[in-house]
Amino acid sequence: xxxxNHLPPVLTVPLEKAVSWARKNSIWPAxxxxxxxxxxxxxxxSASYDIARFGAEVFRPSPRQSDLMIVAGTVTKKMAAxxxxxxxxxxxxxxxxxxxxxxxxxxxxxxxxxxxxVDQFLPVDVYVPGCPPxxxxxxxAIIKLQAKIGNEKFSDRPDTxxxxxx
Amino acid sequence: xxxxxxxxxILKGQFGDAxxxxxxxxxxxxxxxSPEGIAEVCAFCRDDDRLKFSMLTDLTAVDFLPRAPRFQVxxxxxSFRDNDRLRLKVPVEENQTxxxxxxxxxxxxxxxxxxxxxxxxxxxxxxxLRRILLWDGYVGHxxxxxxxxxxxxxxxxxx
Numbered sequence: 001x002x003x004x005n006h007l008p009p010v011l012t013v014p015l016e017k018a019v020s021w022a023r024k025n026s027i028w029p030a031x032x033x034x035x036x037x038x039x040x041x042x043x044x045x046s047a048s049y050d051i052a053r054f055g056a057e058v059f060r061p062s063p064r065q066s067d068l069m070i071v072a073g074t075v076t077k078k079m080a081a082x083x084x085x086x087x088x089x090x091x092x093x094x095x096x097x098x099x100x101x102x103x104x105x106x107x108x109x110x111x112x113x114x115x116x117x118v119d120q121f122l123p124v125d126v127y128v129p130g131c132p133p134x135x136x137x138x139x140x141a142i143i144k145l146q147a148k149i150g151n152e153k154f155s156d157r158p159d160t161x162x163x164x165x166x
Numbered sequence: 167x168x169x170x171x172x173x174x175x176i177l178k179g180q181f182g183d184a185x186x187x188x189x190x191x192x193x194x195x196x197x198x199x200s201p202e203g204i205a206e207v208c209a210f211c212r213d214d215d216r217l218k219f220s221m222l223t224d225l226t227a228v229d230f231l232p233r234a235p236r237f238q239v240x241x242x243x244x245s246f247r248d249n250d251r252l253r254l255k256v257p258v259e260e261n262q263t264x265x266x267x268x269x270x271x272x273x274x275x276x277x278x279x280x281x282x283x284x285x286x287x288x289x290x291x292x293x294x295l296r297r298i299l300l301w302d303g304y305v306g307h308x309x310x311x312x313x314x315x316x317x318x319x320x321x322x323x324x325x
Contacts, residue, residue, distance in 0.1 A: 078301050081323075112308050112317025113300065 016153050023067070023093065024149035026055040027142065030066035030090065032083070034073030037100035037132045041072045044135035054142045063089040068145070070138070071122070074102035075115045084121055093157055095149070097141050098124045101131050170195040173252060176216055181207060196253040201264050204241075204256050208267045211243055211252065219243035219252055222267070225277035227258075227285045231311035235259045237287055241267070258287055266292040284309040 007015065033041050045051045045059060060066040063086045075083055087096070098118050101107040104127045106116035118124060125148060126141045174188045177197060184203040189196050199207050211219040224242040235257040243252045258264055266289040267274045278289045279298040286307035289295060297304060303322025306313055 077323075078299075111315055112306075112313070 012154065019154075020150050020152050023152075024055075024146040027068045027095070027145070027149075028058045028060050028066045029056055029068040029070050030063045030086070031059045031061060032069050032071050032086065034071070034075060034079065035100075035102065037072035037103070040132040040135050041070055041099060041138060044138045049135040049139060051139060051142065054139065054146065056142060063087075064091065066090060067093060068095050068097065069122075070097045070099050071103040071118045072099040074107060074109060075118050076113045077115055078113065080115050080121060083118065087122055093152075095125045095145055096122050097126045097128060097138075097145065099128045099138060099141070100133060101129050104129055107131065173197075173217065176214070177207065177210075180210055180214075194251065194253065196255055199254050199256050201256050201258055201262065204254070205265045205267055205270065207254065208241065208243075208270045211254075212270055217245070217252075218247050219245045219250075221246065222271040222273050222277070223251075225267075225274055225281060227281045227287055227309075229285060229309065229311045235262075237285060239264060239281065239287065263288045263290045265290050268292055283307070286310065 031038075031041075033039075043049060045057055051057055056068070063069070067090065069087060069090060071083065087094070096118070098104045102109065102114070103118045104124075106114050108131070110116065115121070126145050128137050128141045130137055170190055170193075173195060174185070174197060178185045181199075181203060184200045184207060186198040186200055188198065208222075211217050221244040222241060223244045225239070227237050227239045229237055237258040237260070239256045239258055241254040241256070243254065244250070245252075256264065264287060266278055268278065268289075268291070275293065276298060278292055279295060281287050282289065282292075282295050283297040283299050284307055296302065300308070301322070303320070305320060306318050308317070
């Protein structure tokens with residue numbers, strides 16, 4: 001709406017903090033488990049590891065209702081088009097965690113059909129190496145992402161015409 | 167459990183020359199079959215009352231590149247009634263086509279598409295022979311021994 005463009009800084013800073021506090025404590029992931037790492041991601045939402053403590057137990061099946069995409073598993077060249085399509089369907093603000101070495105860098109597969117890391121076509125916020133990483137590593141990634149979101153300012157995310165989005 | 171030599175006897179009795187040999191490795195029976203009669207052999211294995219191999223569990227191929235014939239298509243059969251398995255191996259030359267067994271087992275539809283996609287072996291009579299794992303404009307057959315691991319640069323990208 002542009003209200004935040006006209007506020008004096010004394011009001012913007014607490015507003016930024018409030019907005020980023022709300023965002024970081026209710027990150028809703030979109031399920032994007034592609035391969036074996038998907039199982040570790042599912043286990044992270046189970047009782048032992050409990051991703052719900054971080055506000056992220058709501059794994060939305062639709063990308064339009066989520067704000068985090070956890071790419072868990074090997075991305076093949078055939079699937080890469082669909083990963084990108086799903087990412088484009090997510091509304092702003094959105095973040096990406098590359099979970100597992102296949103999503104970070106292609107993993108042990110440097111073959112005719114694997115994309116060498118999902119960051120070839122997506123902006124990744126947190127990389128989690130491991131094959132598969134333990135569910136606690138996913139929780140650590142969520143904590144790191146929450147710290148990153150906590151430091152976000154409105155000026156980090158302008159819309160297409162350069163206005164600030166709250 | 168059927169006696170393995172009796173399976174070979176039954177097949178040889180019915181098809182004679184089409185059965186080129188057999189071997190047993192660790193209790194697994196493999197029979198070498200010539201490519202011309204493979205559809206009849208498969209239908210016989212499924213329908214004959216002494217054999218009754220009603221399930222095709224897998225259909226793959228092997229590339230023996232410097233050797234000729236280059237490929238060997240492998241059919242893994244399973245019999246529910248007798249809990250027994252059989253492997254049929256069919257030597258295939260490089261540009262030779264093989265008749266499809268889709269009429270015998272419907273699961274061969276996708277399995278033969280996979281073999282076509284990855285090896286380039288064409289199955290005659292198949293209702294829908296196109297690539298299944300890789301995308302449609304893909305050039306090359308990746309599981310051949312002379313295909314590089316990292317792939318060849320592609321012009322058509324999957325969209």
